[in-house]
Amino acid sequence: MDTRDVALTVLLDIETNQTFSNIALGNALRKNQFTDKVERAFLSRLVEGVTETKLRLDYVIDQYSKTKIKKCKPVIACLLRMGCYQILFMDSVPDSAACNECVKLAKKHGFAGLSGFVNGVLRTITREKTKLAYPDQKREPERYLSVMTSTPLWLVQKLILEYGTESAETIFQAAFADRKTSIRLNKHRIEENGETMDSYKNRLKEAGITVEPGAYYEGAWLLSGYDFIHKIPGYKQGYFTVQDESSMCAVAAAGIQPADFVMDICAAPGGKTTAAAEFAQQGHVLSMDIAEEKLELIEENVERLKLANVDIRCQDATEYMQEQEKKADVVIADLPCSGLGIMGRKNDIKYRVTEEQIESLVELQHTILQNACRYVKAGGTLLYSTCTITKEENTLQVERFLKEHPEYTLKEQRQFLQGIDACDGFYYAVLHKLGD
Ligand SMILES: C[S@@+](CC[C@H](N)C(=O)[O-])C[C@H]1O[C@@H](n2cnc3c(N)ncnc32)[C@H](O)[C@@H]1O
Secondary structure (H helix, E strand, O other), X not given: OOHHHHHHHHHHHXXXXXXXXXXXXXXXHHHHOOOOHHHXXXXXXXXXXXXXXXXXXXXXXXXXXXXOHHHOOXXXXXXXXXXXXXXXXXXXXXXXXXXXXXXXXXXXXXXXXXXXXXHHHHHHHHHHHHHOOOOOOOOOHXXXXXXXXOOOHHHHHHHHHHHOHHHHHHHHHHOOOOOOEEEEEOHHHHHHOOOOHHHHHHHHHHOOOEEEEOOOOOOEEEEEOOOOHHHOOOOOOOOEXXXXXXXXXXXXHOOOOOOOEEEEOOOOOOHHHHHHHHHOOOOEEEEEEOOHHHHHHHHHHHHHOOOOOEEEEEOOOOOOXXXXXXXXXXXXXXXXXXXXXXXXXXXXXXXXXXXXXHHHHHHHHHHHHHHHHHHEEEEXXXXXXXXXXXXXXOHHHXXXXXXXXXXXXXXXXXXXXXXXXXXXXXXXXEEEEOOO
C-alpha cells in the first residue's frame, strides 16, 4: 500500500467533500488496516500536518507557482501541499523523496501533463526553504500571525480584539502542540472489580503507557504512549472515559448530589451524561440529543460504564417539554457552539467557522437556554457550557441570560483557554435558581 497515495485520498476527501479531517483520517485508518505502526503514524502526521498548516503552505506555494493554489485542480493542490509540508516540516523525509513521490502520484492520478509543474514548484521550494519570505511581523502583525499559525485573518483579528495579541498567538499555537489524552476515572468500578487506583495505574505502566496526574481534576489522569484507546487495559470494563479536564470540572461544579434528577439536553456522545450519572448514583439522568444517529454513542458509553441510571431519548432542545417543567435538580446545557476551543483536535474547524455561523449559534444557544432554565426546580442548578472561546457565546450569552432571568444568580463561571490553560478551550457557568 502506498501511504502517500492514501494521504492524498484523505486530503481530497477533506477538500472536495468537506469531510472533517478527523473523520476522513479515521475512515482511512479503518479501511486500510495499517499493520505497520510507523506507516500509520506517517499517514496521520502528513494529513494532520497539511490540514493544520494549510494557509501557511498555500502562502509559500503561491510565491513559487505561476498558477495560484486556489486555481489548481484539487489533486494538484493537495499534492503541492503534501510535498511542501514534507519539505518544510518533516525532517525525516529527504526533500528529493517528498518531491519525487508527489510527481509519481500526479502521473498515477492522470495528471502526467502537470507532473513537470509539480516537480518545478516543489524543487524551487526545496531550494528556497531557508529564505522563505513571510508577511512582516512588525508592519503586518495580524497577517503575520494569520499565515504563521494558519488561521483565517478575521479570526486572528477577532481573538486579538477579545484577548490581546499575546494570548491570541498562544491560543493559535496551541493547536500544533502534542496533547496527552485525559481520562476520567471511574473509581467506583475500579474498586468494584477488586483493584485499587494504584494497582490499576501499575497495570497501565506495565502495558507501556505513561500515566500522569491531571492538572485540574482529582480523578483525571493524562495518558500517552498507547496505540488505540479501546485496547487500553480497563477500557472495556468501564474503568474510565476519555474526557477533557475542562468538561470534568464543569460537571463537578454543578454539584450533582447522589439522589438528583439530572437532564442533559444536548448530550451526545455522552461525556457529561456519564459523569453526571456517576455522581447521581441513586438518582437518574435523562440524556437527550437531536441527532438520532449519535444516541448510539451515548448508549455504548453508558453500557461500557455499566450505568443503570440513564435514560436516552431523541429530542430537539428547542422544543419545550412541558412535562419536565421544574422537575430537574440539575440541567446540563452543553450546547452546540463554534468549537474554537478544540481547534487542536479538530484541526479544520478554524477554516469552517464563519462570523455569520457564530451569530446564528448565539441565537440557537439563547433559544435552548430559554427552555432549559424552565426545567430546573427552585433551588436547582443550570449548567451552561461550550467548547469555545468567543465571548458572545460565553460570558456575553450568560450576561444576557441573567438580565432576562432574575430568578437565576451566577454561582461560578470559568473560561479555559487552550495553550494558556493545560486543557481545551472551554467555558462553563453554574447558574443557581432561587427558591420559590
Ligand atoms: C457540544 S456537543 C455535546 C457534547 C456532550 N454534552 C458531551 O459532553 O459528550 C453538542 C450536541 O448538541 C446536539 N444538538 C445540536 N442541536 C441540538 C438541538 N436543537 N437539540 C438537541 N441537541 C442538539 C448535537 O447533536 C451534539 O451532539
